[in-house]
Amino acid sequence: MKSFNGKTAVVTGAGSGIGRALVHALLAEGAQVAASDINPDALAETAAQATGTLRTYHLDVADRDAIYAHAAQVEADFGRTDLVVNNAGVALKGSVREMSDDDLRWVMDIDFWGVVHGSRAFLPALVAARGHLVNVSSVFGFIGVPTQSAYNAAKFAVRGFTEALRQEMRLERTGVGVSCVHPGGIKTNIARNARTSDPTEAADFSRSLDQVAITTPEAAAHTILTGVRRDRARILIGPDAYVIDALPRVFGSLYQPLIKAAVRRLSR
Numbered sequence: 288m289k290s291f292n293g294k295t296a297v298v299t300g301a302g303s304g305i306g307r308a309l310v311h312a313l314l315a316e317g318a319q320v321a322a323s324d325i326n327p328d329a330l331a332e333t334a335a336q337a338t339g340t341l342r343t344y345h346l347d348v349a350d351r352d353a354i355y356a357h358a359a360q361v362e363a364d365f366g367r368t369d370l371v372v373n374n375a376g377v378a379l380k381g382s383v384r385e386m387s388d389d390d391l392r393w394v395m396d397i398d399f400w401g402v403v404h405g406s407r408a409f410l411p412a413l414v415a416a417r418g419h420l421v422n423v424s425s426v427f428g429f430i431g432v433p434t435q436s437a438y439n440a441a442k443f444a445v446r447g448f449t450e451a452l453r454q455e456m457r458l459e460r461t462g463v464g465v466s467c468v469h470p471g472g473i474k475t476n477i478a479r480n481a482r483t484s485d486p487t488e489a490a491d492f493s494r495s496l497d498q499v500a501i502t503t504p505e506a507a508a509h510t511i512l513t514g515v516r517r518d519r520a521r522i523l524i525g526p527d528a529y530v531i532d533a534l535p536r537v538f539g540s541l542y543q544p545l546i547k548a549a550v551r552r553l554s555r
Contacts, residue, residue: 291512294317297321298322299373305423306322308503309372312509315339321342322343323343354401370420373406376398386437393482417463419464419466420452420463420464466522470524
């Protein structure tokens with residue numbers, strides 16, 4: 288997909304951050320966009336700032352049936368789907384011993400199953416259009432981090448699912464491109480919607496996320512669309528993403544003491 292002009296793009300989690308930036312970037316390039324979010328007020332803000340052909344949809348990506356209904360509605364509204372970006376996600380801080388089953392399920396339902404159902408629901412339309420699928424993982428899909436086991440589990444799973452799907456699409460000669468995105472620290476509002484197993488740590492967790500956020504959502508959106516044009520299997524966002532990707536390659540499991548030291552430093 289060398290151009291987005293005249294294409295129909297689907298973006299989840301479009302109410303803020305990377306999702307909002309992608310909506311604006313795609314509209315600027317002449318795409319028509321189906322933007323969704325669970326937060327109607329945030330989605331309305333995205334729409335108010337937009338210029339171009341945009342339809343907005345309330346969507347909870349943790350709801351499998353809602354995702355399939357959304358795919359059908361987009362097909363009815365636009366007639367085709369060329370690009371899908373499964374971007375919606377949440378964060379959780381909690382040790383394996385402390386976090387609740389409900390919080391673990393919350394992360395997996397949104398960050399993993401939301402991607403799986405979003406991929407499967409739109410795949411027939413993408414095959415018909417010979418389009419492109421983008422699934423957002425994280426640099427936490429490369430390394431394990433203390434208190435991030437649930438998020439790690441979801442993002443590692445997204446990476447494995449997406450890489451396997453890319454190979455399937457090529458083996459089946461569908462013409463569908465598939466990319467997995469691994470953002471480093473991005474200046475988004477994810478901390479505001481994050482959960483912690485200990486509510487007293489919420490402010491510190493939010494502050495720690497802000498400390499490592501070095502890339503703007505607009506820069507992230509540009510990198511993603513460039514990666515789609517080049518049909519990249521893996522799209523890394525931010526210089527920190529390249530460093531973190533290299534850690535397990537260079538050090539193997541010995542990267543873990545380095546991460547432990549970094550977490551201790553951020554916790555001070």
